[in-house]
Amino acid sequence: xxxxxxxxxxxxxxxxxxxxxxxxxxxxxxxxxxxxxxxxxxxxxxxxxxxxxxxxxxxxxxxxxxxxxxxxxxxxxxxxxxxxxxxxxxxxxxxxxxxxxxxxxxxxxxxxxxxxxxxxxxxxxxxxxxxxxxxxxxxxxxxxxxxxxxxxxxxxxxxxx
Amino acid sequence: xxxxxxxxxxxxxxxxxxxxxxxxxxxxxxxxxxxxxxxxxxxxxxxxxxxxxxxxxxxxxxxxxxxxxxxx
Numbered sequence: 506x507x508x509x510x511x512x513x514x515x516x517x518x519x520x521x522x523x524x525x526x527x528x529x530x531x532x533x534x535x536x537x538x539x540x541x542x543x544x545x546x547x548x549x550x551x552x553x554x555x556x557x558x559x560x561x562x563x564x565x566x567x568x569x570x571x572x573x574x575x576x577x578x579x580x581x582x583x584x585x586x587x588x589x590x591x592x593x594x595x596x597x598x599x600x601x602x603x604x605x606x607x608x609x610x611x612x613x614x615x616x617x618x619x620x621x622x623x624x625x626x627x628x629x630x631x632x633x634x635x636x637x638x639x640x641x642x643x644x645x646x647x648x649x650x651x652x653x654x655x656x657x658x659x660x661x662x663x664x665x666x
Numbered sequence: 667x668x669x670x671x672x673x674x675x676x677x678x679x680x681x682x683x684x685x686x687x688x689x690x691x692x693x694x695x696x697x698x699x700x701x702x703x704x705x706x707x708x709x710x711x712x713x714x715x716x717x718x719x720x721x722x723x724x725x726x727x728x729x730x731x732x733x734x735x736x737x738x
Contacts, residue, residue, distance in 0.1 A: 510667075513667075513719075514667070514669045514687055514689070515687070516669075516671060516687075516720055519717065519718070519719070519720060561684070561686070561699075561700075561701070563682075563701060575682075576682045576701070577682055578682045578683060578684060578685060579682065579684035579685075579686075579700050579701050580684065580685055580686070581684055581685065581686025581687070582686055582687050582688075583669065583671070583686065583687025584685055584686065584687065604701050604702065605699075638717075642671065642673070642714075642722065643685065645673065645713060645714075646673040646675070646683065646685055649673060649675045649683075649713075649724055650675050650676075650679055650682065650683050651679065652679070653675050653676065653677060653678060653679035653726070654679025654680070655679070656678075656679070660678075
């Protein structure tokens with residue numbers, strides 16, 4: 506089965522030709538996770554980028570050691586994660602855990618990705634632009650969530666609770 | 667083919683919500699699974715102008731008390 510239609514439904518790859526998508530597909534690997542599996546831990550080294558073919562993961566952050574972990578967002582089909590480490594080479598900023606059985610991810614290793622982008626700078630340009638768009642959408646989601654949170658708090662105050 | 671990239675925000679803001687791509691435009695009243703919970707869409711609107719085959723939506727959802735949860 507061809508994976509190109511799947512790739513076309515991922516915003517990260519928006520604007521790439523079929524040939525460019527195929528080159529990316531060639532350097533990606535499929536991995537299957539189950540509910541509760543940890544994909545990577547906050548603070549760990551790693552420069553692979555993941556996109557979700559099927560299923561769902563949760564992004565969790567522990568602000569200070571010893572405190573409870575907090576889920577920041579759930580990501581479903583077509584979403585990417587791990588891109589921050591790919592861009593800034595830092596450690597993982599969050600723990601990512603699978604929360605649905607048979608979640609299918611595709612992984613692109615940083616070295617292979619960089620080599621491909623250097624060989625075809627058009628791919629690099631398009632993907633970096635799309636990563637920026639995706640980060641912007643995630644920020645918008647966070648802002649909407651914060652807004653819902655303040656509205657919820659206001660409603661509680663009005664209710665005298 | 668149109669892809670709908672949806673930001674699901676749960677009323678009250680206690681739940682972190684989700685981002686997912688959908689192949690069909692979500693509609694009010696539809697149910698969606700986020701994490702281990704089920705939610706119902708109560709409002710939906712475009713959050714950004716479409717970019718070719720991508721439509722960007724914001725959906726407000728509320729938790730659904732499923733029969734499974736009610737029995738617990």
